Amino acid sequence: MDEQQILWFGWFRADIIKEYEPLFWEGLRMTVGVTAVCIVQGTLLGLLLGLARLADARHPLSKTLCRVLLRWPATVYVSFFRGTPLFVQILLMHFAVVPLFVNPADGWLVAGDTARDLRQNYGAVITGIVSLTLNAGAYISEIFRAGIQSIDRGQMEAARSLGLSYAQAMYHVVLPQAFRRMLPPLGNNAIALLKDSSLVSAVGLAELAYAARTVAGAYSRYWEPYLTISVMYWTLTLLLAWGVRHLEARYGRGDSR
Amino acid sequence: MDAAIRVDRLSKRFGRLDVLRDVSCAVGEGEVVCIIGPSGSGKSTLLRCMNGLEEATSGRVLVHGLEVHDRGTDLDAVRREVGMVFQRFNLFPHKTVLQNVTLAPGLLRGLTAGEARERAEALLAKVGVADKRDAWPNQLSGGQQQRVAIARALAMQPKIMLFDEPTSSLDPEMVGEVLAVMQQLAEEGMTMAVVTHEMGFARRVADRVFFLDQGQLLEEGTPAAVFDQPREERTRQFLSKVL
Numbered sequence: 001m002d003e004q005q006i007l008w009f010g011w012f013r014a015d016i017i018k019e020y021e022p023l024f025w026e027g028l029r030m031t032v033g034v035t036a037v038c039i040v041q042g043t044l045l046g047l048l049l050g051l052a053r054l055a056d057a058r059h060p061l062s063k064t065l066c067r068v069l070l071r072w073p074a075t076v077y078v079s080f081f082r083g084t085p086l087f088v089q090i091l092l093m094h095f096a097v098v099p100l101f102v103n104p105a106d107g108w109l110v111a112g113d114t115a116r117d118l119r120q121n122y123g124a125v126i127t128g129i130v131s132l133t134l135n136a137g138a139y140i141s142e143i144f145r146a147g148i149q150s151i152d153r154g155q156m157e158a159a160r161s162l163g164l165s166y167a168q169a170m171y172h173v174v175l176p177q178a179f180r181r182m183l184p185p186l187g188n189n190a191i192a193l194l195k196d197s198s199l200v201s202a203v204g205l206a207e208l209a210y211a212a213r214t215v216a217g218a219y220s221r222y223w224e225p226y227l228t229i230s231v232m233y234w235t236l237t238l239l240l241a242w243g244v245r246h247l248e249a250r251y252g253r254g255d256s257r
Numbered sequence: 258m259d260a261a262i263r264v265d266r267l268s269k270r271f272g273r274l275d276v277l278r279d280v281s282c283a284v285g286e287g288e289v290v291c292i293i294g295p296s297g298s299g300k301s302t303l304l305r306c307m308n309g310l311e312e313a314t315s316g317r318v319l320v321h322g323l324e325v326h327d328r329g330t331d332l333d334a335v336r337r338e339v340g341m342v343f344q345r346f347n348l349f350p351h352k353t354v355l356q357n358v359t360l361a362p363g364l365l366r367g368l369t370a371g372e373a374r375e376r377a378e379a380l381l382a383k384v385g386v387a388d389k390r391d392a393w394p395n396q397l398s399g400g401q402q403q404r405v406a407i408a409r410a411l412a413m414q415p416k417i418m419l420f421d422e423p424t425s426s427l428d429p430e431m432v433g434e435v436l437a438v439m440q441q442l443a444e445e446g447m448t449m450a451v452v453t454h455e456m457g458f459a460r461r462v463a464d465r466v467f468f469l470d471q472g473q474l475l476e477e478g479t480p481a482a483v484f485d486q487p488r489e490e491r492t493r494q495f496l497s498k499v500l
């Protein structure tokens with residue numbers, strides 16, 4: 001192997017990276033894919049949780065129902081996922097929760113050979129997507145809640161006074177305004193999600209960090225693989241930040257408050 | 258003929274504060290009622306109870322016979338017939354002037370985009386801001402914003418209009434233009450309930466005046482009766498300060 005060494009700057013073994021290039025691209029695809037899916041799902045989950053935490057009603061009975069069935073569960077959920085380490089959540093998900101649902105012997109959702117295949121081929125992907133989505137949803141719900149609460153009450157009142165339902169007023173009047181204010185924190189959250197996806201490598205998801213670890217193990221060289229993925233992560237986060245700034249510039253106009 | 262709005266022994270409590278105490282009154286079809294009184298007297302709360310923006314602690318509010326605070330009432334349907342104009346305009350800042358006016362009729366009255374736009378343009382012309390149709394709300398003066406807000410409410414073709422201190426956050430030179438639009442509306446026969454500090458307007462336009470003090474309806478009558486021969490000492494005191 002040594003005869004083909006390519007050295008950059010006298011110490012960086014570029015040939016190692018070259019040899020494992022497909023692994024890195026593969027890992028990049030997985031990282032980007034999982035992050036993208038989780039941003040979309042986490043935002044939807046966050047919206048639902050955020051609305052649940054704000055749920056209220058006019059009449060005493062519905063008021064109590066809102067509190068017990070929506071506000072409290074959502075609050076406990078958010079508190080748990082924000083109050084425990086994501087790494088622990090991933091381990092819990094992979095080794096305890098997913099086996100409960102997908103299990104060859106007696107899975108609640110899937111059982112038998114299908115379950116075995118699913119676990120073998122997609123186990124880490126399922127864990128990664130589910131735990132990152134659940135975690136991101138908790139953080140994003142706080143962004144939605146704050147965003148919605150930051151909109152002047154008069155906006156909701158004006159919309160309702162015209163006869164719009166709560167859902168219509170939310171969709172046409174409150175959320176579009178809240179969304180503009182939420183873009184910067186949502187962008188930060190997306191960047192955090194991208195970086196946090198590296199934690200799922202612990203259960204064997206073949207993303208960027210996993211690729212680096214594989215290469216490091218094969219050569220006992222650490223600078224090359226980890227520096228390489230660092231540059232890749234950095235590039236991705238810069239791109240994301242740029243995209244968010246672009247969106248802000250585009251949707252920021254017309255908002256006076 | 259039944260009243261457009263009937264308020265029946267309405268009370269409203271915020272915590273330990275009695276905002277409205279056993280208020281009963283009615284606004285007839287086509288009638289213009291001005292609600293006056295010192296700040297904190299419950300005027301705005303009374304008005305906001307009329308379209309269910311505020312819950313009642315006890316008592317009833319009937320709008321065209323429908324009980325606003327009853328669970329079985331489709332409150333959204335009631336509100337479609339009751340326009341409201343707010344002290345702070347509350348235009349939708351992310352929508353243009355035209356979009357502010359077309360939003361509700363487009364969603365709720367089944368108008369096509371073209372019909373909604375046509376109606377909106379006619380109303381914007383009526384309130385004198387036709388040339389601002391493509392502007393954003395924050396590009397308008399306060400008086401223009403309030404006139405757009407009136408057009409927005411009228412676009413639903415309501416049978417009743419509620420005004421909650423519509424000129425209180427306007428610069429003095431813009432008060433007249435908004436009152437003129439309201440007066441025109443009154444002359445066209447709109448049923449109106451107006452919370453206001455504009456005593457000149459109340460005297461000129463109102464059919465009846467309600468005087469509220471400390472959550473109670475102390476006095477009601479024609480403007481001439483209330484302004485010139487108030488029965489209550491409290492009304493006299495208040496009027497001597499504002500007239």
